Amino acid sequence: MFAVYAAEPSPENPLASLRVGERPEPEVPNGWVRVAVKAASLNMHDLWTLRGVGIKPEQFPMILGCDGAGTLDDGTEVVLHSVIGDPNWSGEETLDPKRTLLTEKHQGTFADYVTVPARNALPKPAGLTFAEAACMGTAWLTAYRMLFVKSGLRPGQTMLVQGASGGVSTALIQLGRAAGFRVWVTGRSEEKRALATTLGAHAVFESGARLPERVDAVFETVGKATWSHSMKALKPGGIVVISGATSGDASAAELQRLFFLQLRVVGSTMGTREELGDLIQFCALNGLKPQIGAELKFEDAEQGLKSMLDGETAGKIVFTR
Structure with missing residues (x-):
């Protein structure tokens, strides 16, 4: 499948490890779902991944992208929650010592498909485009x-x-x-x-x-x-x-x-699945839509990453298929 990924850690020149090409399609573990990605937004975390921060060298290559929106195999439109926790943890989600984000342990959203736990795929409101919904998760x-x-x-x-x-x-x-x-x-x-x-x-x-x-x-x-x-x-x-x-x-x-x-x-670090649901409802009730500074094709990922690296942003940078 098509993907945008980090080939290896590159602390001094993060863009040097960026690759755009083919990667294996993900397997779908029990209790997880496959999402066909329609849009994914860029975060500083993606630059950290390219630098090798928060990820072990042996975990490369790593597909980038914490956030996304797309469709399940049955056509259901969803927004992704990128915090993946220990299924045995019963406390506050963001305090789970074994929690991780997409791109830290699991492959990310800058690809044709991504897999996440079923609970991490929330219904996408009809009033948000896929690009807008892809800004919600981080x-x-x-x-x-x-x-x-x-x-x-x-x-x-x-x-x-x-x-x-x-x-x-x-x-x-x-x-x-x-x-x-x-x-x-x-x-x-x-x-x-x-x-x-x-x-x-x-x-x-x-x-x-x-x-x-x-x-x-x-x-x-x-x-x-x-x-x-x-x-x-x-x-x-x-x-x-x-x-x-x-x-x-x-x-x-x-x-x-x-x-x-x-x-x-x-x-404050990220948020919980329940807070993401409340955020989506708050935006719907108030007619709020994320500020998208640039909407690019996934093939133009380097352009978006360079803009973020240079601090030249005007809202979210979003990649779409």
């Missing part, structure tokens, strides 16, 4: 959990999103606006800030700019480049919810500010 689910499960914000309070144009950031803007929060956003360029305004941000600022007032919560996916600004932006008792560190770990923890102002720092 970026939008991460944003939903950060905002509605972890932050504790109430409608009317002010949230700051660090970074204006990535998949999680654009989702946070749209979800926050729909939920009744005052949404502030920082962006590195005028184009990125304009995109945030188009998506519903109430105010936009240059990266690192002094804000008119402090905020109730900051949503972090950047890390080192924005961490100090995030800590200084918070009201006493405020919260930072962090789900990524694309620029690296913060060089200083700002501990004095943390304890003196009684700030809270909360980590």
